[in-house]
Amino acid sequence: MEDSQLVEPSSVVADIQDLLLATPDVEAFLDELARHSAAMFSTPERDVYCGITLMRQRNAGTVASSSERARQLDEIQYAYADGPCLHACREGTQVHIPDFEKDNTWPEYNKDITNHGVRSVLAVPFPLSDNIAMAGLNLYADHPNAFDQAAVQRANDYVQQASKGLQLAVLIAQHSQTAANLRAAMESRTVIDVATGIIIAQNRCTQVEAMELIKKASSNRNVKLRVVAQAIVDSAGGGPIQTVFQ
Numbered sequence: 001m002e003d004s005q006l007v008e009p010s011s012v013v014a015d016i017q018d019l020l021l022a023t024p025d026v027e028a029f030l031d032e033l034a035r036h037s038a039a040m041f042s043t044p045e046r047d048v049y050c051g052i053t054l055m056r057q058r059n060a061g062t063v064a065s066s067s068e069r070a071r072q073l074d075e076i077q078y079a080y081a082d083g084p085c086l087h088a089c090r091e092g093t094q095v096h097i098p099d100f101e102k103d104n105t106w107p108e109y110n111k112d113i114t115n116h117g118v119r120s121v122l123a124v125p126f127p128l129s130d131n132i133a134m135a136g137l138n139l140y141a142d143h144p145n146a147f148d149q150a151a152v153q154r155a156n157d158y159v160q161q162a163s164k165g166l167q168l169a170v171l172i173a174q175h176s177q178t179a180a181n182l183r184a185a186m187e188s189r190t191v192i193d194v195a196t197g198i199i200i201a202q203n204r205c206t207q208v209e210a211m212e213l214i215k216k217a218s219s220n221r222n223v224k225l226r227v228v229a230q231a232i233v234d235s236a237g238g239g240p241i242q243t244v245f246q
Contacts, residue, residue, distance in 0.1 A: 041154075084121045120143065
């Protein structure tokens with residue numbers, strides 16, 4: 001890779017910010033980031049394929065790829081539950097294999113990836129907070145020794161520059177998921193409370209006794225409390241229940 005491929009850090013940060021603003025969710029952001037990364041390290045003569053792995057609770061949660069070929073290459077290491085990017089994510093260390101035909105780090109994986117025409121790989125972990133997620137940038141090339149010392153340094157610099165955008169995207173996704181979970185929990189609570197009130201009115205019983213009847217029906221039918229509660233509301237002519245958020 002020529003030195004002309006090097007892009008100023010301020011330009012990378014601006015590009016990542018634009019991607020973050022232009023994409024609707026973390027999955028779309030990761031896909032765009034993967035394509036941006038592949039373009040950064042490719043040359044007119046040789047393509048580089050990029051995969052980005054996002055891991056939560058030490059399990060792969062989201063995978064983004066710059067192309068269909070990159071996605072297929074990433075899936076190979078998922079089939080073995082190990083490989084350069086997964087190792088980089090889990091251990092927080094860079095993995096650089098200049099030539100798979102001369103490497104035996106993961107024998108079965110190495111053989112498989114070589115059969116797919118890949119000769120070299122560079123995997124660099126993103127420096128994210130442990131309590132947020134773990135992520136790694138995976139760069140594949142079809143020729144050996146694709147990433148010289150300068151390219152490795154550029155990749156590490158690039159990951160450092162892109163990490164804040166990725167970290168922000170993950171935080172936004174986590175907050176959105178938390179809000180969605182809270183809304184779902186409150187909606188379930190609302191329909192259960194309404195069903196409890198119906199049972200109290202129909203059976204002249206206490207709230208505890210009404211709740212026990214719902215739990216018993218849930219257990220006997222092997223369905224969730226909310227499903228039983230909604231059925232009680234429906235039978236009373238109440239229809240769908242909406243939770244009002246103010």
